[in-house]
Amino acid sequence: MSEVTEFIVSLLREAWGALVLTLAAFVLLAMLAQVLRVASGSLLGANLWVWEAVGAVIGLLVLGLVAVLGVPAILRAAQASIPTLRDCGPINELGYMAIGIIGGLGAVRMLHAVISSVVASSVGGGSAMSSALMEIGEVILEMLIASIAYPLAVRFLGAC
């Protein structure tokens, strides 16, 4: 059981690394595309284009920083909120495995949300940042629910 969990967690770690590199590539490409839009807009005299593109560049930078700096910190805090119960037998071991997988899935899901938002923002999607933040909020809520449900389930099953 623990080997299967280790395998799943290591797969999620590899996925995390791949997604971070992909995110960095997409952020840079999207920023270059928006700079091109600024140049074109300023040449044509289209002020609204220029300001939209400048706003998009700032939004992309914020999304990139949220993904690289914010998501790991949020995830560590959310994982720390899930309590570890001592001397509860095999339930404790199952709990540790579940925490690892929940954390991994949550991290990959948050990063996927940010990547989708970066891609949407690069083509002018207005609600890109809000949808990424909503998805991150959903993941945090699910982890908090798990942190409440796990000790209740352990006590219900009479393991502690």
Next chain:
Amino acid sequence: MSAVFGTMVAKCATTLLLAGPLSVPWSQIARPLWSRTWRPLLDGGDPFAGATEEILRLAGHAWGFLAGLLIVVALLGGLFFALQGAAGASFGGGKMTSTAVLGIVGVVLLVLLAFLLLPELGKILKDYTPVPPF
């Protein structure tokens, strides 16, 4: 006679339809899928390395394309502003000339921003790649 001809046409069509999919080199599809994704997974390697390589390769090509496009737009824009400045200077339009000069400066700053700042930002994002927090 027409029935025989029709049967011959039907048989040829059936043969071609069946031979079409069989002629697809399935090994050329299945082998990379196995060697680049599932084999590393079973050997304990990185199953996403192949996909990441391809994505980064395509992103590199896209970067080159966008950078070239930006250079073309900036050069054309600089030429346009130079023309505007020359026209303004020729009939004494001070505002037109100063707008053109500011435009050229703006285009140059924009290109410098794109070609100096963005690669540095990429290096920062790459260097500060976070370790998996789980």
